[in-house]
Amino acid sequence: MTLDYLPETPSQTAGPYVHIGLIPHQAGFEMFEKPFGNVLAGPDTPGERIRIQGRVLDGLGTPCRDILLETWQANAAGRYNHPADRQDGAQDPGFRGWGRTGTDFATGLYSFETIKPGPVVGRHGHKPMAPHVNIWLVARGINIGLSTRMYFADEAALNEQDPVLRMIDPAIRRETLLARREQRDGTATYVFDIRLQGEGETVFFDV
Amino acid sequence: MTAYEFIQRDRGQHPPALTPDYKTSVLRSPRLALWSLQNSLSEVTGPVFGQDELGPLDNDLILNAAKTGEPIGERTIVHGRVLDENGRPVPGTLVEVWQANAGGRYRHRNDTYLAPIDPNFGGCGRVVTDSEGRYAFRTVKPGAYPFRNHVNSWRPAHIHFSVFGSGFAQRLITQMYFEGDPLIPRDTIINTIPDPAARQRLVAPLDLRAAVPLDSLAYRFDIVLRGTRATVFENKLQG
Numbered sequence: 001m002t003l004d005y006l007p008e009t010p011s012q013t014a015g016p017y018v019h020i021g022l023i024p025h026q027a028g029f030e031m032f033e034k035p036f037g038n039v040l041a042g043p044d045t046p047g048e049r050i051r052i053q054g055r056v057l058d059g060l061g062t063p064c065r066d067i068l069l070e071t072w073q074a075n076a077a078g079r080y081n082h083p084a085d086r087q088d089g090a091q092d093p094g095f096r097g098w099g100r101t102g103t104d105f106a107t108g109l110y111s112f113e114t115i116k117p118g119p120v121v122g123r124h125g126h127k128p129m130a131p132h133v134n135i136w137l138v139a140r141g142i143n144i145g146l147s148t149r150m151y152f153a154d155e156a157a158l159n160e161q162d163p164v165l166r167m168i169d170p171a172i173r174r175e176t177l178l179a180r181r182e183q184r185d186g187t188a189t190y191v192f193d194i195r196l197q198g199e200g201e202t203v204f205f206d207v
Numbered sequence: 208m209t210a211y212e213f214i215q216r217d218r219g220q221h222p223p224a225l226t227p228d229y230k231t232s233v234l235r236s237p238r239l240a241l242w243s244l245q246n247s248l249s250e251v252t253g254p255v256f257g258q259d260e261l262g263p264l265d266n267d268l269i270l271n272a273a274k275t276g277e278p279i280g281e282r283t284i285v286h287g288r289v290l291d292e293n294g295r296p297v298p299g300t301l302v303e304v305w306q307a308n309a310g311g312r313y314r315h316r317n318d319t320y321l322a323p324i325d326p327n328f329g330g331c332g333r334v335v336t337d338s339e340g341r342y343a344f345r346t347v348k349p350g351a352y353p354f355r356n357h358v359n360s361w362r363p364a365h366i367h368f369s370v371f372g373s374g375f376a377q378r379l380i381t382q383m384y385f386e387g388d389p390l391i392p393r394d395t396i397i398n399t400i401p402d403p404a405a406r407q408r409l410v411a412p413l414d415l416r417a418a419v420p421l422d423s424l425a426y427r428f429d430i431v432l433r434g435t436r437a438t439v440f441e442n443k444l445q446g
Contacts, residue, residue, distance in 0.1 A: 006293075008431050008433055010409060015396075018305070018367070021305025062234075082253060134249050141229070196234075202237075206216065207376040
């Protein structure tokens, strides 16, 4: 007999014009009545308001100005807005937990306006996962989407116990997943630069 | 509900990160190995989108940016199903598409190709799959266009697809090509995929049965996302 699994559809680069499809306002026009964007938290979302900001650097350290990034995170109570999350703790129907943006054509900066997530339960038998934001990015020159995580450098105690961070060896590479806290324009900002290649290359996951 | 997790991705179906013939990949490809991560809640969950977030013309690229008339080009329906590797439909998932116009020009501030913008064509659309994983949209067939890779590099006609699935680990972007296009075997981008059988799955066959007589041709494109395995036994996910 043969196994009748279907093979996954192959990935292809998102290309230089990904903005048209996914963030049309950055391509230069408004398209949909309800576009998706980089503001995750509404006025009533519980949790500490933060901004996530950074750049995506290529193998020469040059900021890439055409990257599309998406984030996926739990709410302040550590719950994902998804039926598979059956943890205790408050769901927040007004907080989808997902955002999308592009690095700026001029500055190369990206940013998200969100709230700091809470810790999330780990796999069975493991410690809870420290607060983190899942990041997926695509662009011209990237053949298959890259997955990484952003952790918060000021959560040292929780990061120390995090089952994903602990696995990364050599330990020095864990630092590539830590965002540092700064005040920028009066907003608590976590600065997270992603290095695609070369010195300090960010840890990317085969999820 | 049993906790589930996604079957390990078969990287052999996909292009590697570094494909030197596609020059832009050289500086943008990680050089270190990916860290393999068993699924946690962070990977098996993902954003949920409702039909009510879409407008009535979001999947009609012939009308969704029309101003003074309809866009120029071959009227074309593209339809198919989103399935997982187990062959199960993926209902209620967001499918987004974007493409060049019939002349091969994108409505994008960075596209300077000399073919003209079509004032009645936006080139993007979106649709949520139905309860059986089906989607459909209507458009005009995109044109081929040159791109700066080699001096005489041309892209075959293609439509970009973005698909979510139910968990963030299923997130996928790909491109659909049209059966019979002589540029396909010469294309740098599709040839980043090493396996010829995998490349062929991106080529949508003409589907005359789904054509609308005297109106539109149709192509069929099914998309397969990663499947799940139930974790009935030990080493299970928690959530």
